Amino acid sequence: MGSSPGAGEGARAVPEGGAGAAPSFRVWAVGGMPEVRDGDDLAKLIAAAEPGLVDGDVLLVTSKIVSKAEGRIVEAADREAAIDAETVRVVARRGTLRIVENRQGLVMAAAGVDASNTPAGTVLLLPEDPDASARTIRDGLRDILGVQVGVVVTDTFGRPWRNGLTDVAIGAAGVRVLDDLRGGTDAYGNPLSATVVATADELASAGDLVKGKAEGLPVAVVRGLSHVVASDDEPGARTLVRSAADDMFRLGTSEAVREAVTLRRTVREFSDEPVDPGAVRRAVAAAVTAPAPHHTTPWRFVLLESAESRTRLLDAMREAWIEDLRRDGKSEESIAKRVRRGDVLRNAPYLVVPCLVMDGSHTYGDERRDTAEREMFVVAAGAGVQNFLVALAGERLGSAWVSSTMFCRPVVREVLSLPSSWDPLGAVAVGHGVGAPRERAVREAEGFIAVR
Template identity: 75%
Template sequence: MTGAAAEPGYRVWALPGIPEVRPGDDLVKLIAAAATAEGATALADGDVLVVTSKIVSKAEGRILEAADREAAIDAETVRVVARRGTLRIVENPQGLVMAAAGVDASNTPSGTVLLLPEDSDASARALRTGLRETLGVNVGVLISDTFGRPWRSGLTDVAIGAAGVRVLDDLRGGTDAHGNPLSATIIATADELTAAGDLVKGKATALPVAVVRGLPHVVREADAETEADTGAVPGEDGDGDEGDPGARALVRDAASDMFRLGTSEAVREAVTLRRTVREFTDAPVDPGAVRRAVAAAVTAPAPHHTTPWRFVLLESAESRTRLLDAMRDAWVADLRADGKSEESIAKRVRRGDVLRNAPYLAVPCMVLDGAHAYPDARRGAAEREMFVVAHGAGIQNFLVALAGERLGSAWISSTMFCRDVVREVLELPAEWEPMGAVAIGTPASAPGARPPRPADDFLVVR
């Protein structure tokens, strides 16, 4: 109809004629030959080529003789994210989190494995530049690979390399059709394009390249290669040749990754992250995070199905100062009674300032409700020790859970030396036994490297 607006839409088709790719092959020539097989080029300005990573890897010689695929995965693994039996989800050197580090034993000769391209963004840039010089067309290039996804069954293709494509469409700051502000909407355009391309490519039919046409707005102009045109999320890394961040902009950094580890791996990392922190920032502590840590603490094992844990949370500066002043006075009195000099006392008190400098304190207390009474001292002492051990398990849970909340902590024993003072200041029942105090806050600096402690140094096997 004359004057009618064009219907929105796009076309996607596989590019036929790509032969089996071997190490050293020139992918630009192979794709250009396929695109001009019938004389006129099958590519146009604004097209997006979706190229399967396998042919890029083969052309770049990323084929490895490997009788043991697991060893190849080890070599390509930067960090294990999750492990279930022989299946591993890992981070590879490109920062991609995927099964088996992308090491593939399919579509490659027996006894070999195929690694992902060493730098998929650089590979995409080379293809884009080569096709522009060979065919005179300005196309975007995406290099795709197959990913599984958390919470969703099935596989889909995603972009692991990109050049000349606005990989992210940041809609934050705009409004929807109802005028509601968009505050978190960032569209992964490159992944949507690769998934569309995968619908027409063939993993076993020699169709490793797809063409998407009709979305020229996602392709960057060849002479306007500036960071402002990349579609990168503000604050993301925008460095790269000609300011194109490539597919790297799609990879979440550690700080914004809420699902960085699998369950068992997260527990192990939280245990490893738990350190004694003695210097904190003045950032406020989320009381909800502390309460979640308490909920973890009280799942620890305890004798006779008891619950021997109580936590006093000192959330106001006034309550912390009042307790710590009273404890300091009691400590000074003890030191003087021990015959310590005033200079020595002052030094010791200064070393105890870790609690005073923390923005939040918790005082864990032990109660012996449900403890069995025994007529002899031996069994009575063992009964109490069971409760002390259970209380220690609860504190460990508490500290590990705080580490999982990205909070630092220091468990200081001082309240155990002046329990009567603590009970009086905090108005606690007489049967509550303060078991130290936990300083909580945001660490002022990253922890140093922890010296290795091989498990065998602590084992006796019979």
């Protein structure tokens, strides 16, 4: 980890020499950088420490000195409060450790708030706009040394599924941060359909090998990769941040469960998009993890996957419902209006009929205890249905739990050929909702709590 050219060599470069030259590059740490203070001009400090920069070099600048130069040191007796202030969204939490999305859109531990390499009682925040910081350094070096270089502002990240830390790019200017190889072929002629290389992150990691974490060497230079240096209008490192729509791992486990519960809405209008039967089966697998009395399994889920089975059931239920309403003395106009309310089931592309079974229940011969026994099983069945609805939301499927099958259980059993011991607990309409769900009214938990 020296301070002179040649301190490190590697591969993945376009040859700088003549034809047939082996790909190579050099990376070295810049020595002689002073302690950076608020208001310092980083371009001047870097130019003074490394005046031999040439066109095509890439500067790798640790975010800490950028933050110090930009006055991002704040007094903070409580680091947690500083993390709160920089946090936009909690991604995952385990004990005191928080993985969050910060104001810069970066997902990282503690929002990038750093209490190291800064005076006691203060913390260091990340640059407000790391891409703009990189542009300022690049422009300054062009003015001072007359060179066209790329600049990458780096910070240290942990990574899901991998132990250890590595430096990544959080800001960039004049660097092709992504190398899109899609549409090309590999050495065997196979098409490349998903290969987009995070070039800026690879550069950041190369610099970290010579800068280190505690050597006081905050800047490194990469030479021999001039093909990654680009014009001023090249997008910055913000391009490396995956959008929410493309992020399959957006939340930690407990946060994902809470979001799925929050996402669960009653959906009454569905699109024609088909429902993946596998997603419904995964939701059933979640449903049957609910607690139940006496180590029983009181849930059954009847999946109506064909239009014919759905129509046959709903037509039979409709006739039974109309008969009930006529016996209640309802007018034909009132009956027609009430029946239309049940169209949420008819318009859904997929129906599920959850059922309660009492297998394993105890009979006491005492009305009070037998009633309580059945209630235990009903509660367990409801817990299973709630699991099912939440799991559907996690699969990005909308649902509506409608109680209508409970009012005509004999009809449902007959149409679906169910055992007499299966008690239908309504029907769940499943599908892809049309439009955004309505905002749910805020319910403060305190309004539902009694403390003794």
